[in-house]
Amino acid sequence: xxxxxxxxxxxxxxxxxxxxxxxxxxxxxxxxxxxxxxxxxxxxxxxxxxxxxxxxxxxxxxxxxxxxxxxxxxxxxxxxxxxxxxxxxxxxxxxxxxxxxxxxxxxxxxxxxxxxx
Amino acid sequence: xxxxxxxxxxxxxxxxxxxxxxxxxxxxxxxxxxxxxxxxxxxxxxxxxxxxxxxxxxxxxxxxxxxxxxxxxxxxxxxxxxxxxxxxxxxxxxxxxxxxxxxxxxxxxxx
Numbered sequence: 001x002x003x004x005x006x007x008x009x010x011x012x013x014x015x016x017x018x019x020x021x022x023x024x025x026x027x028x029x030x031x032x033x034x035x036x037x038x039x040x041x042x043x044x045x046x047x048x049x050x051x052x053x054x055x056x057x058x059x060x061x062x063x064x065x066x067x068x069x070x071x072x073x074x075x076x077x078x079x080x081x082x083x084x085x086x087x088x089x090x091x092x093x094x095x096x097x098x099x100x101x102x103x104x105x106x107x108x109x110x111x112x113x114x115x116x117x
Numbered sequence: 118x119x120x121x122x123x124x125x126x127x128x129x130x131x132x133x134x135x136x137x138x139x140x141x142x143x144x145x146x147x148x149x150x151x152x153x154x155x156x157x158x159x160x161x162x163x164x165x166x167x168x169x170x171x172x173x174x175x176x177x178x179x180x181x182x183x184x185x186x187x188x189x190x191x192x193x194x195x196x197x198x199x200x201x202x203x204x205x206x207x208x209x210x211x212x213x214x215x216x217x218x219x220x221x222x223x224x225x226x227x228x
Contacts, residue, residue: 031214035158042121043161043205043218090160094214102168103149103209106216108160 002026003110006091012115013081021112023091028098031105034066037088049074050096062107070102081116097100119144119210123219130226136193138222140206149209150182150189151177153214156202164191164204196226 004025025032034046049068050058063079063085074091090111094104098110120143130136140150149168167173167180167189169196178190189208193200203221210217 006226038203041222043207044218045215048215051212079127089162093166104214105151105163105166106214108153 004093004107006089006109008011008112009104009110010113010115012117013078014117015081015083017081017108018077018079020078021089021091021114023074023076025072025091025093025107025109027093027107029093029107030099031094031104032070032071033092033094034074034076035090035108037090037111038051039087043090046076055109064100065107078114081114083116086114088117119147119208119218121206121208121217121219123206123222125220126181127224127225129153129178130196130199131225132196132226132228134196134226136196136200136224136226138191138204138206139182139188139192140190140219141188142206142208142210142217144208144210146185146186147184147192147208147210151209152180152189152200153190153205153207155205155221160161161205168200187215193224196224198226198228200224201226202210 036044047066067075088111091109092106094106136180151166152164156160181190206219207216
């Protein structure tokens, strides 16, 4: 595997279900991100992790729960979602800017297309 | 509220022409600027980035930055139908590598 991978690629769930999205990066990066992309709207940053520590929570509802066990893996646990949560969920990674020196480009995985019924 | 604005398009250009995509941003302190390309149903892929005023060229792509006027543009020379995609502008405006994305401009290159 190369780059950033995400599973599953498609997910349909009911509002009472609990599911998890998985992201893995093979780039040797140490910062990881979750984004939400809805139709016709800009990418919305949800969470940022640097060296497994959460450094940004962009006022995301508690029904989304991130987990970062190490610098290569990132999860997004989902429970009691709403239909308006249906979107493309993208994971990205980058070098930590404080270590690499300056802002670092982010590289995206293929995304999980989530539909909440 | 820091904002990044892009014309949603579609911008339609004939094959072989120069496509010009523009982006304006609200935070005068913004430091770094990125262009991503996103094909329909796919994830964004990095095209190039620019930090300094002026032009930066990479193959058929040229990024132009004017911090005084708070705009960044992407020129695509010799446009090909395979360039048809949505182009996202992203701006770093402080915080922990936090990028602010525009909604994107859809480019259509017709033969």
